[in-house]
Amino acid sequence: MAKAPCVLVIDDSIDVLQTLSDILGVAGYAVRTAPSAERALQILEGAAIDLVITDLRMGGMGGMALIRRLRESWPDLPVIALSGFADATTVAQAFREGVVDFIAKPFTASEILEAVARALTRRSAVPPLPAPSISALAAPHVLTPEQRVQAEEILRALQSRLGAELTLLTGSQGELLAAQGWVSEPAAQAVARAIAQIGALLETLASALGEPAFVAHAWEGAQRALYGLRLESGRFLVAVVPRTVKPGLAWLELREALSRLRMLEAAPSPSEAAPPELPSPAGSSPEENLFLEGGEEIAAPFEGELLSYEEARARGLIPDLEEGEERAG
Secondary structure (H helix, E strand, O other): OOOOOEEEEEOOOHHHHHHHHHHHHHOOOEEEEEOOHHHHHHHHHHOOOOEEEEEOOOOOOOHHHHHHHHHHHOOOOOEEEEEOOOOHHHHHHHHHHOOOEEEEOOOOHHHHHHHHHHHHHHHHHOOOOOOOOHHHHOOOOOOOHHHHHHHHHHHHHHHHHHOOOEEEEEOOOOOEEEEEEOOOHHHHHHHHHHHHHHHHHHHHHHHHHOOOOOOEEEEEOOOEEEEEEEOHHHOEEEEEEEOOOOHHHHHHHHHHHHHHHHHHHHOOOHHHHOOOOOOOOOOOOOOOOEEOOOOOEEOOOOOOOOOOHHHHHHOOOOOOHHHHHHHHO
């Protein structure tokens, strides 16, 4: 008989420890509990733990510090963060530190069980994704300065229409290509990396199901919702909006922004758009003088020079029609 996965729950609230222990125990998991981060580290030294659920705000060592310690000593151990302070900055920092999921308090039993199942399935089926290196963030997707300015204008318009907390364009490896919102750049970068990891897992899932790709994604939380559209080459257009925004409106605005981003990519650069210069006649250049058929050299008028009709005729720039008519007669 297979051994039940063991979950270590860490929280300085005895009520929360008891509630989580009951939820997980009824579902068939083995459960260990710790009222502090320090006690959790002692348990981890002597027990085989498959998953950690930790509160972020605790007395003594805080949850973020604990997560960093777990990443150093047990890098393959999945961690789910739990907090009653689920603002965007806290969530982004938790993902930046390496958690695989974030659950806001108050939570439901189904939220806990679904998050635990996802984390354990991912650990057994897919090796953990390393954080992108600086060199990976620099490629393969790079926007020119002009493209970045235009992309940020598109994101700013999307943010305004949806009242979004954050809108961003990410590369396939988690690089932050452009962003607009009310969160810090490090927080936006953390969200971009998390989206890249989710995208990689969805590609694995799509392949297993024989689906070319999942192109639209939505996640709803207690206070906000996240909508994402996949562009070509694994990039994502993402908007984090208040939970009250209607999904139909969110999708409509995202698809409009996506169309504008695609047009931005298709537009030629200024150098590509410049019309080709017409070749100069053989043996001449724009700086050289013009010549009459008979070989008489005529000085070209300088740029901006205005000539009278008589002067133009005298320089041979206008045919002498009257003389031509007399010869023809």
